[in-house]
Amino acid sequence: MAQVELLDICKRFGTTEVVHNANLSIGDNEFIVLVGPSGCGKSTILRMIAGLETISSGEIRINDRKVNEVMPKDRDVAMVFQNYALYPHMSVFENMAFSLKMAKLGKNEIRQKVDKAADILELTPYLHRKPAALSGGQRQRVAMGRAIVRSPSVFLFDEPLSNLDAQLRTQMRMELKKMHLKMKTTTIYVTHDQIEAMTLADRIVILKDGRVQQVGTPVEVYERPDNRFVASFIGNPPINMLEAVVHRTSDGDAISFCGLTFPVTLPDGCRDQDQVLAGIRPDSIKRDEALAALPEQWLIDGRVVVSEIVGSQSLLEFTMGEASVVAELEGRVAAAPGQTMKLGLNLENLLLFDPDTEQAIR
Amino acid sequence: MINRDRIKAFLTLLPSMILIAVFVYGFIGNTFWLSLTDWGGVAALAENPVRNYAGLSNYKELFTGFLGGGFRQDLVNAVYYSVMLLLGAIGTGLIIAILLDNKPRGEAVFRTIFLYPMSLSFIVTGTIWRWMLAPQGGVNILPTYAGLDPLKFRWLSSTGAIFEFNWQNLLQIAFYILAAVLIIGGLMSIKQNPTRALRRFLLPGIAVGLAAWLFGDLLPKALFMEETHGFNLATLGIIMATIWQYSGYTMALYLAGFTGISQDLRDASMLDGATTAQYYRYIALPMLKPITISAVIILSHISLKMFDLIFAMTGPDNAETGHPALNMYLTTFRANDFAKGAAIAIILFLIAATFIIPYLISSYRQRRTR
Numbered sequence: 261m262a263q264v265e266l267l268d269i270c271k272r273f274g275t276t277e278v279v280h281n282a283n284l285s286i287g288d289n290e291f292i293v294l295v296g297p298s299g300c301g302k303s304t305i306l307r308m309i310a311g312l313e314t315i316s317s318g319e320i321r322i323n324d325r326k327v328n329e330v331m332p333k334d335r336d337v338a339m340v341f342q343n344y345a346l347y348p349h350m351s352v353f354e355n356m357a358f359s360l361k362m363a364k365l366g367k368n369e370i371r372q373k374v375d376k377a378a379d380i381l382e383l384t385p386y387l388h389r390k391p392a393a394l395s396g397g398q399r400q401r402v403a404m405g406r407a408i409v410r411s412p413s414v415f416l417f418d419e420p421l422s423n424l425d426a427q428l429r430t431q432m433r434m435e436l437k438k439m440h441l442k443m444k445t446t447t448i449y450v451t452h453d454q455i456e457a458m459t460l461a462d463r464i465v466i467l468k469d470g471r472v473q474q475v476g477t478p479v480e481v482y483e484r485p486d487n488r489f490v491a492s493f494i495g496n497p498p499i500n501m502l503e504a505v506v507h508r509t510s511d512g513d514a515i516s517f518c519g520l521t522f523p524v525t526l527p528d529g530c531r532d533q534d535q536v537l538a539g540i541r542p543d544s545i546k547r548d549e550a551l552a553a554l555p556e557q558w559l560i561d562g563r564v565v566v567s568e569i570v571g572s573q574s575l576l577e578f579t580m581g582e583a584s585v586v587a588e589l590e591g592r593v594a595a596a597p598g599q600t601m602k603l604g605l606n607l608e609n610l611l612l613f614d615p616d617t618e619q620a621i622r
Numbered sequence: 623m624i625n626r627d628r629i630k631a632f633l634t635l636l637p638s639m640i641l642i643a644v645f646v647y648g649f650i651g652n653t654f655w656l657s658l659t660d661w662g663g664v665a666a667l668a669e670n671p672v673r674n675y676a677g678l679s680n681y682k683e684l685f686t687g688f689l690g691g692g693f694r695q696d697l698v699n700a701v702y703y704s705v706m707l708l709l710g711a712i713g714t715g716l717i718i719a720i721l722l723d724n725k726p727r728g729e730a731v732f733r734t735i736f737l738y739p740m741s742l743s744f745i746v747t748g749t750i751w752r753w754m755l756a757p758q759g760g761v762n763i764l765p766t767y768a769g770l771d772p773l774k775f776r777w778l779s780s781t782g783a784i785f786e787f788n789w790q791n792l793l794q795i796a797f798y799i800l801a802a803v804l805i806i807g808g809l810m811s812i813k814q815n816p817t818r819a820l821r822r823f824l825l826p827g828i829a830v831g832l833a834a835w836l837f838g839d840l841l842p843k844a845l846f847m848e849e850t851h852g853f854n855l856a857t858l859g860i861i862m863a864t865i866w867q868y869s870g871y872t873m874a875l876y877l878a879g880f881t882g883i884s885q886d887l888r889d890a891s892m893l894d895g896a897t898t899a900q901y902y903r904y905i906a907l908p909m910l911k912p913i914t915i916s917a918v919i920i921l922s923h924i925s926l927k928m929f930d931l932i933f934a935m936t937g938p939d940n941a942e943t944g945h946p947a948l949n950m951y952l953t954t955f956r957a958n959d960f961a962k963g964a965a966i967a968i969i970l971f972l973i974a975a976t977f978i979i980p981y982l983i984s985s986y987r988q989r990r991t992r
Contacts, residue, residue, distance in 0.1 A: 312889045333895035345886035349908045358904070359894035406894070 262323045262336070262413035262446045263288055264309065269318030271304050271470075279304055279470045281318070289444045291437075295457040296467035296493070302450045303418055305467075309448060310339050310416050322414065333362075338407035339416040343423060344399045346391040346406075352378075353387040356405045363410075377405045380439075397428045404436075408443070417449040421456065433459060454494055458482070466490050483609070488537060488618040491611055497542050497575060499611070500585045504538040506530045506612075515610070518581030523557050524607045529621040536621060539611035542575070545587035546604040554604040562587075562603045564595040578603070650971065653964045657681070662959035673961075680965035685792075686844055693966065694789055696944040698851040700973075702785070703861060703945070704925040710865035712917055715872025720902055722873070723880040733877065736870040744867070748934025751863035752778065755935075777859035778936050778943065786852030792844035794834050801831030856942035860928075860935055867931075868924070872917050879910040915981060922977045926970055946970050 264286040271279040279301040286292050294302040307313040309320060311332035320327050327335050338359075346355050353374055360370045378384045381401040391399055400420060407415055420436075421429045437460055440447055451457055457464050458478045466473040466481060466489075474486040485491035491499050504517035506526055513526040517538050530536060551559060562578030562585070574593035577586050578601065587603065595601055612621040660676040684690045718736055722729050739747065754760035755777035762773040787795060808823025834841075883906055891901045907914075929947045936943045938952060946966055954963025 307889075310889075310893060312892065332889075332892045337893070339890070339893050341886045341890060343884070343886055345884065345890040347887065347891075347905055347909075349911075358891070358896075362895035362900060406890075410894075 263321075264414060264446060264448065265319075265321040265324075266305070266309075267319040267321065269305070269308060269320060270316045271301070271308060271313060272316040277316075277470065279308075282467075282470075282472050284465060284472065284475065286446060286448065289446055291440050291447045291449065291460060291462045292465060293449045293451060293457040293461035293463075294465045294467060295451055295454055296473075298452060299469075300467040301470035302452075302467050304470075306339075306416050306418055306448060306450045309335075309414070310337055311335050335414075336412050337414040337416055338410050338412040339418065340400075340403045340407050340420045342419040344391075344403040346399060346402055348391055351388050351390055352383060352394070352402050352405075355391065355402055356409050359406065359410050373409045374405075377408045380408065381405045396424050397432065400424060400432060404439075411445075413446060415445050415447040415449075417447065419451055420449075422451070422453070429456075436460060454496065458494070464494075466493060468493075484620070485539075485611065486620050488539075488613045488620075491539050491613070491620075495541060497586050497588060500540045500542065500583075501613075502538045502540065502583050502585070503615070504536050504612075506532070506534050506536055508532040515607075515612075518583045520560065520581065522605070522607055523555075524610060527612065527622045530612060535615055537613040537615050537618075539613060540585070540605060540607075541609060541611075542586045542588035544606040544609045545585070545589065546606060547587075547589050547593070547601065548591075550590070551602065551604040554606060558607055559602060559604045562601050564597055564599045564601055566597060567593050567595045569594070576601075653967050653971075656961055657964035657968045659961045661961040662957075666958040666960055676961065680962050681969070684962065684965060684969070688847075691849055692941065692944065693946065693949055694849070695851050695854070695941070696946045696949045697969075699854060699857055699944055700926060700928075700946050702853045703857055703864075703928070704922050706861045707864050707868070707925045708918060708921055710861065711868040711872050711921055712914070714865060714869035715874075715917075716876055718869065718873040719876035719880060722877055724898070733874075736873050738870065739867045740871050740874075742867065744930040745934045747863055747867050748931045751859065751866070752935045755859040755862075776856070777862075778856055779940070780855040780858075781942060782855040783850075783852035784855065786850045789849040789851055790843040790845045790847075791838065791841075793841040794838035797830055797834035797838075797841075801827045801834065803827075804830065854942045856936070856940070860932055860943055863931060863935065864925070864928070868921060872921070875913050875917055876910060879913045880906060883909060919977055919981050923974055926974050 264284075266282050266284040268281050268283060269279060270277060270281055282301075282305060284292075294305060296302050304313060308315050309322075311327070311330060315328050322335060322337070347358065350358065356374045356377060357370045360373060365373075374387075375384070378387055381404060383398070383401055383405055386394060386398060386402075391402065394402065400423075403420065417436075421432050424432060433456060440460075449456075449460060461478055463475060463477055464481050465475050468489050474481055474490045476484075481490055481494050485494065488501070492501070502517040504515050507514040507516065507521070508526060508531065512523055514521050514523045515526065515536075515538060516522070546554060560580060562576075562580055565577040565579060565584065567577070568575045569592045572591070574589045574591065575586060576589055576593055576595065577584060579585070613619065614621055656673075657680055658675060658677060659673040660679075661671055661673040665671055684693050718732075722733055722736075726732070742750075756762070757774075757776050757779075758772070761777065762775065764773075766772050804823045804827030808819045808827060811823065812819040887905060888901060891905050896904060927947055928945055929951070932938075932943055932945050932948055938948050947970065950963050950966040950970070953959050953966060957963075
């Protein structure tokens with residue numbers, strides 16, 4: 261039950277500024293994911309919220325209380341660390357009970373709370389084990405249990421799944437989502453994995469070089485990225501960026517790239533003969549039956565470079581003029597390299613970016 | 623194949639095995655044998671000295687004999703000295719390490735300064751501290767800088783003693799110590815398993831203590847006359863010098879341990895609501911238990927073997943500050959009482975073994991369970 265607000269916060273280490281004027285308003289019960297490449301300042305922001313890093317300038321407010329100078333323990337936040345940071349000499353029970361013990365709770369109360377959390381996390385059989393005798397997933401759950409027992413108003417997660425293997429990571433991701441739905445606690449989650457961000461978040465905050473690039477729901481940042489970085493960072497396989505020229509004539513709007521011209525509806529932000537970057541998501545490229553839904557002018561011939569079957573979908577790399585483009589196609593496509601294939605570009609979802617400012621043209 | 627590897631390994635190790643067998647265990651055995659003889663006296667240095675088997679008479683003489691009083695005081699000194707050195711050096715080193723762990727300005731400089739005394743030899747340390755603790759100089763005149771009267775305490779030659787006890791009651795005291803150990807052990811384990819702690823430790827401890835208190839007078843006397851021993855205040859100066867020399871060492875041990883603890887653990891404990899003091903009390907120190915154990919073993923050995931520092935500070939035969947190691951040297955090579963000297967050596971060896979053997983057993987067990 262808490263709102264968290266970041267007002268113009270900066271973090272400087274000596275003369276280097278690693279977070280520049282970050283602003284963010286996090287609502288009650290919201291699941292916010294901070295995502296970005298390493299070194300983008302996402303963990304630093306999280307640590308500033310936790311109180312583990314000082315704030316160079318700006319203000320952090322939790323529940324309308326300025327917490328810049330408040331000690332970590334008094335901020336009513338709990339954090340799960342990337343390497344779990346379990347106390348190695350304590351049993352699972354003692355690890356989870358430590359914060360309650362520090363808060364001077366009664367023995368029975370501590371036992372009750374720990375037992376309840378252990379029950380939720382299915383840790384009851386392991387309460388007497390030391391962390392060294394647990395598997396990675398179990399340790400991860402102990403780390404979460406340690407956060408849960410305090411029933412804090414804000415959960416902070418610092419890449420909690422990155423030390424798990426792929427299968428366990430997917431499983432734990434779902435558990436996390438379920439837990440958030442059940443407990444409804446404001447959660448701030450840091451990751452560099454965009455899939456985690458897309459699946460978990462109510463809203464995603466995309467960071468680069470210490471600056472907030474865009475804040476929005478997963479669908480928003482996927483479909484309407486504010487700039488080239490966001491468009492490239494979100495989405496897997498990554499978006500295809502093609503150099504293009506736009507035409508606005510009395511015959512209507514069109515865009516040309518790779519030596520081909522396509523009639524499209526252009527946003528108001530571009531003028532005739534502007535050089536732009538055209539972003540085409542791999543899943544906007546269609547084949548076979550799906551082609552019927554597209555206007556004939558959007559159909560192209562692609563020369564296959566390589567194709568990969570990924571379960572029910574296929575990834576296809578093909579060349580279009582000079583450019584190499586990746587498509588994510590429904591069904592299993594077994595195409596021989598060099599073969600020509602009939603493909604269609606769904607240019608309704610076309611994204612345009614200014615090549616100099618890299619901002620989206622709308 | 624395996625056999626050939628084994629033979630090679632055995633041959634490689636053989637020279638060191640032979641050397642250790644002869645020069646360590648062989649000599650321990652020889653010393654033990656000598657301690658059971660009567661080698662000594664006027665003809666001790668003869669070409670073929672007379673050595674008759676004498677049983678445990680040397681030991682009996684040392685612990686209960688009329689002339690063993692000096693040795694007994696030395697032994698008491700060594701015990702007090704060890705305890706004070708352990709508490710002092712580990713405590714001081716720990717406090718400095720905690721201060722430096724919090725990264726004050728100039729931490730690296732302080733670290734070097736505190737570690738520096740380690741690089742001095744005991745003779746140098748002893749000489750410096752002898753001057754500093756001179757009756758009318760050094761430490762004693764420090765208060766005059768604040769306009770106070772100088773101290774009068776004779777650091778190295780005081781004849782005062784505290785915590786005195788009568789050697790006659792040695793058995794009773796041994797029982798008291800046993801009771802104390804049992805009760806402390808019980809109190810320490812009472813949290814984990816109250817019934818076991820009560821049955822195995824607390825009740826027996828109280829019973830032994832009560833019995834020793836009630837029926838102590840019935841126990842056989844260790845001596846035929848009253849002989850008091852205690853903590854000689856003159857050893858304070860030596861203890862101070864040793865703590866000064868070794869707290870830097872324990873500081874380095876602890877500091878290395880603290881630095882090895884992940885910052886995340888500290889962050890986690892802060893978020894869990896622990897203060898700095900609680901972080902060290904509940905997280906850092908329990909994690910560094912192996913370091914504490916090593917420090918205890920190393921320092922207790924140093925205190926049991928202490929020789930040169932005392933030699934440099936108060937000379938070899940100052941009765942107040944005597945130590946069994948010095949006594950052994952004097953008995954063996956000044957008095958030519960080789961058998962009794964060997965007995966003292968064996969006693970020191972056994973005391974040292976009581977520290978090291980439990981440690982070896984526990985580390986061996988840990989390695990096996992790992």
